[in-house]
Amino acid sequence: MSDRKKVILPTLFKKVANQEPITWLTCYDFPTGYLQDQAGIDMILVGDSLGMTMLGYESTLPVTMEDMIRHTQAVRRGAPHVFLVGDMPYMSYQPSVETAIRNAGRFMAEAGCDAIKLEGGAEMADRIHGIVCSGIPAIGHLGLTPQSVSALGGFRVQGKGALQAKKIMDDAKALEQAGAFMILLEMVPDRVCKLITERADNCIIMSLGSGPHAHGQLLIYHDMFGLYPRFKPRMAKQFGDAGKVILDGLKQYADEVTTKTFPQPENWFGMPDEEYDELTRLLE
Ligand code: KIV
Numbered sequence: 001m002s003d004r005k006k007v008i009l010p011t012l013f014k015k016v017a018n019q020e021p022i023t024w025l026t027c028y029d030f031p032t033g034y035l036q037d038q039a040g041i042d043m044i045l046v047g048d049s050l051g052m053t054m055l056g057y058e059s060t061l062p063v064t065m066e067d068m069i070r071h072t073q074a075v076r077r078g079a080p081h082v083f084l085v086g087d088m089p090y091m092s093y094q095p096s097v098e099t100a101i102r103n104a105g106r107f108m109a110e111a112g113c114d115a116i117k118l119e120g121g122a123e124m125a126d127r128i129h130g131i132v133c134s135g136i137p138a139i140g141h142l143g144l145t146p147q148s149v150s151a152l153g154g155f156r157v158q159g160k161g162a163l164q165a166k167k168i169m170d171d172a173k174a175l176e177q178a179g180a181f182m183i184l185l186e187m188v189p190d191r192v193c194k195l196i197t198e199r200a201d202n203c204i205i206m207s208l209g210s211g212p213h214a215h216g217q218l219l220i221y222h223d224m225f226g227l228y229p230r231f232k233p234r235m236a237k238q239f240g241d242a243g244k245v246i247l248d249g250l251k252q253y254a255d256e257v258t259t260k261t262f263p264q265p266e267n268w269f270g271m272p273d274e275e276y277d278e279l280t281r282l283l284e
Helices: 009-017 030-038 065-078 097-111 122-133 146-152 162-178 190-199 242-258 273-282
Strands: 022-026 043-046 083-087 115-119 138-143 182-186 204-208 216-219
Touching (some): 009 022, 009 083, 030 065, 043 216, 065 083, 065 097
Parallel strands (some): 043 083, 083 115, 182 204
């Protein structure tokens, strides 16, 4: 994969035109970024979910721009070929269009992002417009938007009722008209996602728990590999149990140190006999 070509905006639109689904995962660190790049993943989201998955907060709200920039820089170093998306954290874009543009610019200039993502519908259209007018590709995020989890009444499906579904569809159009090149639908019913995808004109629709009809899929990396201990969302398929592999290894390490079977000679460094003899002479 080292001769891999960099994924750029036209690559994504070409995939849509060829009806090839786009692959997108969250990622927060250098080694995981390296593996995802090697695996040929198209896009990485350095999500503010890092507040929960990496920093152990109960929600994404305490995450700062400094947290996001630091993690995004690390991912970019590991994954130079992927299309890298920085997730605007809580209150980095809500206060004003100017705040939104400044912070979106930081993701591009300081962390090497290809685009930014922010949460919210028509009420955030002016932020999207301002960011896009500044030359920064922008992605909208509708449905379950974790920064509004309190207002939404918890982590639950959004748009099950016709009125709420219509609102999500109107929001999607508003974001598209504001210039978003992509919209992520999180935990929206599959049929609503299908309608939005069919009605999108020049906007790529991505699904997180919103069914198969979108132009591509996003998953949270930690859910895929059993790495988040607090809960496992129903929509997340587990593709491996890295958590168990690591836990078993840790227990074995503790056991081998305790029983003195680790380390073995291949795990340490020796010294030539003559040097050791000289050393003991020096110590006399
Ligand atoms: O922060 C994040 O990882 C996200 C996903 C839940 C879409 O925004």
